[in-house]
Amino acid sequence: MPRRGAPGRSLLAWAACGLLVTACNGPIESRSEDGPAGGSAPAYGDTFIQASIGDIGGLIPSLTSDQSSHEIGGLIYDGLVKLDRDLKMVPSMAESWTYSRDCLELTFKLRRDVKWHDGRPFTADDVLFTYQTMINPKTPAPFKEGFLLVKDVQVPDPYTVRVIYDKPYARALETWNTYMLPRHLLQSYAEAGTLRESPQNSHPVGTGPYRFQEWKAGEKVVLVASPDYFEGRPYLSRIVYRVIPSQATIFLELKAKGVDYASSLTGIQYARQTEYPAFRKAYHKFRYPGSGYTFVGFNLKDPRFADPRVRQAFAHAINKQELIDGVRLGLAREATGPIRPGTWAYTDDVKRFAYDPEKAKVLLAEAGWKDRDGDGLIEDPDGKPFTLTIRTNQGNDERKKIAELIQQRLKEIGIQVDIQLIEWAAFIKEFVKPRRFEVVVLGLGSGTDPDQFVVWHSSQRGPDQMNRTGYANPEVDRLLELGRASCVQEERVQSYHRIQQILAEDLPMIFLYTADALPVVAARIRGVSAAPSGILHNFTEWFVPKQQQRYTSG
Amino acid sequence: MALFALRRLLLSIPLLVGITFVSYVVISLAPGGPLDFLTPEDPNASVEVKQRLIQEFGLDQPIHVQYWQWLKRAVRLDFGRSFLPDGRPVLTKIGERLPITLFLNLIEMAIIVGLAVPIGVLSATRQYSLYDKVTTIFVFVGFATPDFWLALLLMILFGVQLGWLPISGLRSLNWEYLSFWQQQWDFFSHLVLPIVVATFGGLAGFSRYMRQSMLEVVRQDYVQTARAKGLSERVVISKHALRNALLPVVTILALALPGLIGGSVIIESIFAIPGMGQLMVQSVFSRDYPVVMGNLVIVATLTLVANLVADITYGLVDPRIRFGGRRRSR
Amino acid sequence: MAAKSGPRGEMRQFWRTFSRNQLAMCGGAVVLVLVTLAVLAPLLAPWDPNRPDTKKILSSPSSSHWLGTDPLGRDVLSRVLYGSRISLAVGFVSVGIAAAIGVLLGAAAGYHGGMVDNLVMRLVDLMLVFPRFFLLLAVLAFLKPSIWTIMTVIGLTGWMGVARLVRAEFLTLREREFVIWSESVGAGAMRIIFRHILPNAIAPILVAMTLGIPAAILTEAGLSFLGLGVQPPYATWGNILNDGRDYIEIAWWMTLYPGLAILITVLSYNLMGEGIRDALDPRLRQSRVGRILRLGR
DSSP states (O other): OOSSSOTTSOHHHHHHHHHHHHHOOSOHHHHSSSOSSSOOOOOOEEEEEEEESSOOSOSOGGGOOOHHHHHHHHHHOOOSEEEOTTSOEEESSEEEEEEOTTSOEEEEEEOSOOBOTTSOBOOHHHHHHHHHHHHOTTOOOSOOHHHHTEEEEEEEETTEEEEEESSOOTTHHHHTTSOOOOHHHHHHHHHHTOGGGSGGGTSOOOSSSEEEEEEETTTEEEEEEOTTOTTOOOSEEEEEEEEOOOHHHHHHHHHTTSOSEESOOOHHIIIIISOSHHHHHHEEEOOEEOSEEEEEEEOTTSHHHHSHHHHHHHHHHOOHHHHHHHHHTTOEEEOOSSSOTTSTTOOOOSOOOOOOHHHHHHHHHHTTOBOOSSSSSOBOTTSOBOEEEEEEETTOHHHHHHHHHHHHHHHHTTOEEEEEEEOHHHIIIIIITTTOOSEEEEEEEOOSSOOOHHHHOGGGOSTTSSOTTOOOOHHHHHHHHHHHTOOOHHHHHHHHHHHHHHHHHHOSEEEEEEEEEOOEEETTOBOOOOBTTBSGGGGGGOBOOGGGOOSOOO | OHHHHHHHHHHHHHHHHHHHHHHHHHHHHSSSOHHHHHSOSOTTOOSHHHHHHHHHHTTTSOHHHHHHHHHHHHTTTOOOBOSSTTOOBHHHHHHHHHHHHHHHHHHHHHHHHHHHHHHHHHHHHTTTSHHHHHHHHHHHHHHHSOHHHHHHHHIIIIIIISOOSOOSSSSOTTGGGSOHHHHHHHHHHHHHHHHHHHHHHHHHHHHHHHHHHHHHHHTSHHHHHHHHTTOOHHHIIIIIIHHHHHHHHHHHHHHHGGGGGOOOHHHHHHHTOOOHHHHHHHHHHTTOHHHHHHHHHHHHHHHHHHHHHHHHHHHHHOHHHHSSOOOOOO | OOOOOHHHHHHHHHHHHHHHOHHHHHHHHHHHHHHHHHHHHHHHOSSOTTOOOGGGTTOOOOSSSTTOBOTTSOBHHHHHHHHHHHHHHHHHHHHHHHHHHHHHHHHHHHHHOHHHHHHHHHHHHHHHHSOHHHHHHHHHHHSOOSHHHHHHHHHHTSOHHHHHHHHHHHHHHHTSHHHHHHHHHTOOHHHHIIIIIHHHHHHHHHHHHHHHHHHHHHHHHHHHHTTOSSOTTOOOHHHHHHHTGGGTTTOHHHHHHHHHHHHHHHHHHHHHHHHHHHHTHHHHHTSTHHHHHHHTO
C-alpha cells in the first residue's frame, strides 16, 4: 500500500489503510506512480480546476471561518507545523521543536530558506507578529483561543521562537499550525484593527506553495505555483477555483470536464451516478473516513431527557445502520464518540445500544411512559403524550433525511415527532444558544487533537459556549482537565479512553455516524493517494504527464 | 402635468426614507444577526471576538441610532462596508454584480418584448384559432416549467452530451488569451442557456398582456370605422390598432424597470452567474445589513421612479382616473 | 351602464361565452378533476406518503410504485397526491388572504378617497418597492416555518394588485347614478359598498384570484427550492421537485411527475381564468376597469 509511512505505525492506521484498499473501487494503486504506456515522469505544468460551492469569505484565513477560504489559504500561507498524511504534526516552516520538561515551554527552530512571495525573508519576527495580531482585541479572528492561553512569546534570534505557557496546554503544537502573517505588510493595519481593509485581504502575500494571482468575486480565484517554495516548486502550475453554487451543476461540470476535482460527491452520486465505464476511465474516486460526526443532541435541561432511561430508549429506537444506508448509501461509519477514528486517542471499546425498539419501549415504560389510552402514543402518568420537535438547520439535505428517518422510528415506539428546519442564523440565535430546543440534529468537527474541553466541560454551558446539551459530569470534567494539562501523549491516552466510555454510556447525545469523504479527481492527474488525512496531504506533488496536460503549461 | 410630476418627486424623498427605515428595522429585528453567521459551530471558535464585532458594527446601539448613523452616510452615497470577513465596500460588491445582471435582464426583456408582441397580436387577431390555442399552451408551458429543471435539462443536453455549449460561468478560463471576436463568441455561448431559460418562462406574462390589449382595442369603434372605410386589414391593425394596443404595454415596461436590477437566484446559482439575485439572498441569510440596505436603496429608488413614469403614461391613457388632462391617444 | 338584465340573464350570457372557449372549458374540467383528486387523496394513495424505506431508495417506476420512489424510498405517487392537497390549499388560502386584504383596503381607499386613499396607496407603494423574495425571506425569518406561515406570507405580499383593482372600480362606480341615488336616499356606506359596488367589482377580482392561484403554487415551489417551504416530511410538489434536483439524470421521475402536475394545474387555472375574463368581456369593455385590470396587477 502506501510506500511512505513506515510500517509499525499504529495498528489502527494500518487497519484503515486496509479498509481503503478493499473498499475503494477506483484503481488507486495502479495509477499512482506507473501509468499507461508512455512516460509519466513528474512534469511541471497544467492547470488544476476545482469547484467550490461558496465564494471565499476573504483572503486572510485567520479572519474567516468558511471552508473555501481555508482551503485556498492553505495553499497561499503556511504554518510552523502541518499535518501529514497520518494525521501527525510534522515540520513545515519550523524545522524542529522541543518541549521543556514541564510542558510549559515550546521552542521552535525555524527554517532559514523561507521567503514571502514578495521576496522578503520569513523570520521569527513574523511569528511574533502573528501572535500579537491574533491576541489583539481589535482583530476579528474567530479562532483565537489557543493564542489567548499563551503567556509570552520570545524571539532570542531571527530563527528561534520560544512560546511560554502558564499551564501545560495539550493543543499547543496544534495552535502553531495557523497561517503566518507578514509583519512588513500588515503591522499598521493590525494595530489599527483594519485588517479586513488591508490590501492583503484582496491580494495576499504568503509563504505557501502557491501565489495569489487574482480573485473575481463570485466567479473564481486563480493561484500560480511559487517557483522558490521551500519544499520545491509544486508541479501543477496553476490552480483555479471556480465558484459554482449548485451541487448539481458541479457534477455536470465534472462530467463535461469543466472541473478536475470535486471535494465530495454525495452518497447517491458516488454509488449510482459514477459507475459507468466512461466515468471510471476519466476519473478516480476515493473514499476515506471523514473528520466530523453527525449527532442527535438532547437538551438535558428538559426533564424528560434528564432521565437516562429515556435517552437510552432513544438510542435503542434509532437504527444507525438505516441512517447510514438511507442517507449516505452505506458510505459512512458508525460513530461511537466525539474522537476521530484513526487518531491516537480513539477507542471503540465503548458501550453500544443496538437497534431494539422493544427494549426501547420497555425502558420508556420504566420511566413512566406508556400507552395508556390505546391511541398508539405513549403518555406520562398524567396522560400527557410524549411529543417533541426535532430541529435542525435548513439547507442540509443529510440532516433533513436523518430527522425524517428518526421521526419514523420514534413514531413506532409511540412518540409523536414534528420536524422544524430553520434558517441557520435564526436557528443558532433563537434555539441553540438560548437552549430552547428539545432535540437537535447537528454535526461537529473532530479535530486532530482529542481535547474536548469546550464541548463537554460543565463550565462551558453558557449561551455563547459549545456545551450545547448542557452536560455536566464531574468525572468527565476531571478527565478533561487532566487530558489538557499534559503534553505527553502516553499520559493523555487513558483520560480520553475513559471519557469516550463515559460519554457512550451517559448519552448526552447519540453519535450517529462519520460520513466518508468521497472526492473525485480527473484521471490525468497523478500522484494522488488516499490516506487517513485525506487526499490533499501531498497536493504539491500531484502532476500531469507532459502529453496529457490540457491547459497552458509552464 | 409637470406640477404633478414635481409633487410626486418631492413626496418620493420622505417615502424613500420611510422605506429604508422600515427595512432597517425589519432586517435588524429578524432573529439572528451577522455575528451568528461569522462565529461558527466549531469547538475552537472564540467568544470574545463577538464583543469586538458588536462594537465595531455598532450593533450595541438602539435601532434608531443605528439607522441614523446609516442614513447620514447613505446620503453621501457611502453605504459602508460589508459585515462579511472580506469587508469590502458595499458599492464595490454591488458594482461587481450589477452590470452582468443588467445586461442579462435587458437582453431578456428585449427578446421577450420582441417575441411577445407579434405572438400576442397574432393571437388576438386570430382569437380561438388553432394558432391561438397552440401559442397559448406553449407560453403557459413556459410559465409553469420550473426554471432549474429546464436549466439542468438543457445543460445535460447541450453541455454534457452534445458538448456544444459551456455549462456554467460567464467566461472560459483562457478568456484572456483569446482574440477579441473569440472573446465575444465565448461570452455569448456562456449566456445562451441562461437567457433561453429565463425567456421561456417570461414570455407568458407579456404575450398575454399584449393579446388582451389588442383584443380590447380591436373592438373599439374607430377600428370598426377604419374597416368600414375599406382599409386593408393589415393597415387597420398595424396603423390604428397596434399603436393604441401598445400603450398599456409601455406602461408595463416602465413598471418592470425596478426588476431589471434583480436577478433570479435560481438561475444564477445553477449557472454560476455572479449576479444581484444571489447577492441579495446571501446577504439576507447572513444578515449582512450594509449590503442589504445598499441593495434596497437602489431598488427602492428605481421603483419609485418607475412608478412615477408608469403613472404618467397611465394618465396619458386614461385621464379620468388620474387628474385633469386630456390628450386622447391616437 | 344602464340597467342590467338581472343576475340570471347575466349568468346565462356568461356561460354562453365561456362555453364557446374550448381551452377554457378544458381548463375548468381539469381543475375540477384536480380538486377531486386532492380531496380523495387519502383514499387513492397506495402507500403512506411519509413512510421511508431505505431499501428502495430512488427506485424507478414499477408495478408497485407507479411513479417510482424518492431518495428516502417513499412512494412518489402517494406523495404527489398528498402534495396536491397542500399545493392547492396554498393556492386557495394565500390568494384568499390576498383578496380579502386587497378588497378591504381597496374599498376603503376607493370609497372614502382623500386621506384614506392616500395612505393606502402609499402603503401599496411601500409594499411594491421591496423585492418579493426579500419580503418573503424577512417575514419567514420571524415566523415559525409551517404551511400556515407560507400561506400567510404569500397572501400578505400579494394583495396589492387586488387593492388597486378594487379601488379603481370604486372610483368609477362611485360616480354612477345608482350610487348617488342610494346615498341621497340615505343608505349607509357599508350597505352601498356591499350591495351595489362590490358585486360589480367581483368579476375582475375573481379573475385576479384565478390567475393568482398558479402564481402562488409556483411561489411555493420556489420557496421549497430555497429550503423555505413546508416542513418535512410533508410533501408538496415544490419540495418533491427539490428533492430530486440533484438526481435528474438517474431519477427522472422525481422531477417529471411533480413538474407535470404543476404544469397541468397552472395551465388549467390560467386557461380557465382567462376564459372567465374573456366571457366577462362585453361587460368589461364598457368600463374603464378593463384597462385597469391589466395594468393594476
